[in-house]
Amino acid sequence: MQNGKLHILTDTPSLANHFVAELRDVTIQHDSLRFRRNLERLGELLAYEISKTLPYTTAGITTPLAQTQTQLLTAQPVLATILRAGLPLYNGMLNYFDKAYSTFVGAYRVEEENTELQINMEYLASTDLHDKILILADPMLATGKSLVKAYKGMLRHGKPVQVHVAAVIASPEGVKYLQQEIPEATIWLGALDDHLNEKSYIVPGLGDAGDLAFGPKI
Numbered sequence: 110m111q112n113g114k115l116h117i118l119t120d121t122p123s124l125a126n127h128f129v130a131e132l133r134d135v136t137i138q139h140d141s142l143r144f145r146r147n148l149e150r151l152g153e154l155l156a157y158e159i160s161k162t163l164p165y166t167t168a169g170i171t172t173p174l175a176q177t178q179t180q181l182l183t184a185q186p187v188l189a190t191i192l193r194a195g196l197p198l199y200n201g202m203l204n205y206f207d208k209a210y211s212t213f214v215g216a217y218r219v220e221e222e223n224t225e226l227q228i229n230m231e232y233l234a235s236t237d238l239h240d241k242i243l244i245l246a247d248p249m250l251a252t253g254k255s256l257v258k259a260y261k262g263m264l265r266h267g268k269p270v271q272v273h274v275a276a277v278i279a280s281p282e283g284v285k286y287l288q289q290e291i292p293e294a295t296i297w298l299g300a301l302d303d304h305l306n307e308k309s310y311i312v313p314g315l316g317d318a319g320d321l322a323f324g325p326k327i
């Protein structure tokens with residue numbers, strides 16, 4: 110699906126399908142090194158796709174043989190992510206936007222029986238966001254509450270001129286919530302899944318991205 114504001118990598122046959130498949134597959138996903146690397150690879154692909162929509166200016170460069178011209182980013186984006194599971198995806202993006210400044214948010218879902226899902230946000234370290242192109246990356250867009258809470262917290266550090274949200278797997282419910290709460294955002298997904306289950310996990314999804322990347326939380 111491509112509607113200008115929502116882009117989904119796996120709607121087109123490409124290697125992105127392999128990386129998402131390996132993240133989901135129970136016979137492969139327990140290899141945590143491979144799991145993190147696949148998140149990183151998708152961060153690289155998403156960064157590349159986003160880069161095609163950013164502003165560029167013509168710049169002159171000197172090779173050993175001649176002068177030539179090229180198109181370079183007018184300004185670096187700011188990369189933001191949510192700990193823990195966001196780290197490998199962020200790292201992939203930083204591999205490509207290698208001069209970007211960063212913003213980090215520490216947030217986690219509090220999953221308790223019979224209560225509505227809450228997000229605990231305990232840490233936010235941000236660079237100046239005023240008039241910046243912000244790319245907010247988190248592998249899982251489930252209810253969307255973590256991303257929305259993180260973004261609203263970040264606005265204390267300036268209003269970005271452009272907002273991109275990048276996720277590896279999203280639910281339709283999460284996309285709808287994000288579009289309602291952050292209508293200015295362009296959304297970039299690895300895959301758009303079917304639904305959320307009663308514990309607000311994405312189905313078919315991949316399970317718990319943070320635990321698969323870094324081990325179970327106690």
Ligand SMILES: O=P(O)(O)OC[C@H]1O[C@H](OP(=O)(O)OP(=O)(O)O)[C@H](O)[C@@H]1O
Nearest residue numbers: 192193194217218251252253254255319
């Ligand atoms: O859309 P939501 O319903 O808010 O869910 C998505 C959040 O869940 C995961 O983090 P989690 O809370 O599991 O923390 P972790 O990265 O420490 O595992 C994921 O990385 C998102 O931040």
Ligand SMILES: O=c1cc[nH]c(=O)[nH]1
Nearest residue numbers: 251310311316317318
């Ligand atoms: O399906 C989900 C939902 C939230 N967080 C995850 O890691 N997976």
Ligand SMILES: [Mg+2]
Nearest residue numbers: 317318319320
């Ligand atoms: Mg988790």
